[in-house]
Amino acid sequence: MIVVLAEHAQGVFKKKSLEAILYAAHIAKEMGTGVTAIAMGNVSESEMQGLGAYGAQRVLHTTDARLDNFNSKAYAKVVIAAAKKESAKVIVGLHDTTGKAVMPRVAARLQAGLVAGAVGYPTMSNGFTVKKTVFSGKAFAFVTVTSDTKVISLMPNTFPVVKGEGSATIETLDAGLSDADFSVKVLEVSKASGAIPLSEAELVVSGGRGMKGPENWYVLEDLAKELGAATACSRPVADSHWRPHGEHVGQTGGTIRPNLYIAVGISGAIQHLAGVNGSKTIVVINKDPEAPFFKAADYGVLGDAMEVIPKLTEAVKKYKASQN
């Protein structure tokens, strides 16, 4: 069997977890086995059954309400219990803040090789090899796992999410959790409500020093709102506190792989490119024709952000109206 950690937010499975289940189903098909999803905490039966439409035959559900707060020790224990119950050969999670804390724990406990941040399906013709990004997106590496059990954390937004047919059966899993597994106290949780988390966003509008100051950001926010995009920024912008650090993308900030990355007033230093060059389409808007970012772009617009962006926002508005 292949087991997959399925993350949910307030009882709704995240799109990237559906992607992880589809990914596992692809591997399972090749290996001639099935997929069991792992769900934790407060989530409805119908929501869990719905994972069947993405390739999970079964859902193991650990109901402990303490799991509603993220805890790497307890989560890892549940994943390990599920893997053991299913005699899992491959364990799949996501390369996000949850998976980056849980999957290494699982791998270490089982002495299993880990591919952290996979961007391809495993090839199994000669060993078990998975492609991942290295050097912050400047290159790829092929990692060969030699242990019997394999652990993979999938880079979100690598594969499309397509809903199929089917319904999963549900079984309760007792992972043997104890108080000692919950010794991290949660004092406060603040989740951005409504806003799209940058790591999951399919469309991203990003600004650099060329925006001249935080007071000009409204034009980017208007465009992002019209597109349904998240906002990001370059390092100098975060360092100058024009924008929160969470929005910083680049080698020393976040790495993102959206379908569309619109870079406004960002020259395109190699460190910045490292964080965004996994984007499927890059649009660069800059008034400096020598900006190196143009070389890495699919589409370029030469012009001042404060003039170009409102025009682009209008064009998006017009396009959307024509679609309705």
Place this chain on the structure above:
Amino acid sequence: MKILVCISQVPDTTAKIAFTDNNTAFNTQGVTYIINPYDEWYALVRALELKESGAATAVHLVTVGKADVEPVIRKALALGGDEAIRIDTDSNDPYQVAAQIAEYAKAHNYDLVLCGKESIDYNNGSVGAMVAELLDMNFLGFASKIDVAGTTVTVNREIDGGEETNACDLPLVISCQKGVAEARIPNMRGIMAARTKPLTVVAGAAVANVSSVTSYEMPAPKSGVKMISADNMDELVQLLHSEAKVI
């Protein structure tokens, strides 16, 4: 409180990334190495601050690698820290690296293990959580603020889609990112002092590799930028829809 800071050596952020031996090895020619920025700017500097404030009694640095990583660990000692340990094993398997660090840490009773959120070469971000599991400790990843009062640590950290404030008793492993501390520049006194600080080399424990990088690939080059007039944003939107198919 004894702190162990995990230090990794990585190619400089501006290093040209290229491969040799039929794309099976990283081309080190002309590459300068630095302390992994997350380890240096955040984990190490916060550990030093905790010692300066009296919360920590000792700050030790550990790295896993062959003798060629010593200049970088000396650079780390120039920023501060009492002593360094180099575990004499070379591997790009995160489990191997974590098992070596855990083995050493287990024998030397550290209360707090700090590392960067990931290294900028292999981007696994796995070693910290693996060390925590192997030491049976709690792990708090992606910390942006760390405070210690007695044996209780308060940490602000990034979680999926938000931020959380946690309290946890020592011992504990924390991975650090922006916000934890401000980068420092070593001064002449630090550089001089680093030369004579103890750097102990210990043999690696017998741990099997469970993964290895077998080859590398460069991303396909972009086919070239299509320039669009600033007065024709309708065309850009059309192209994003019909050609790029992203909206």
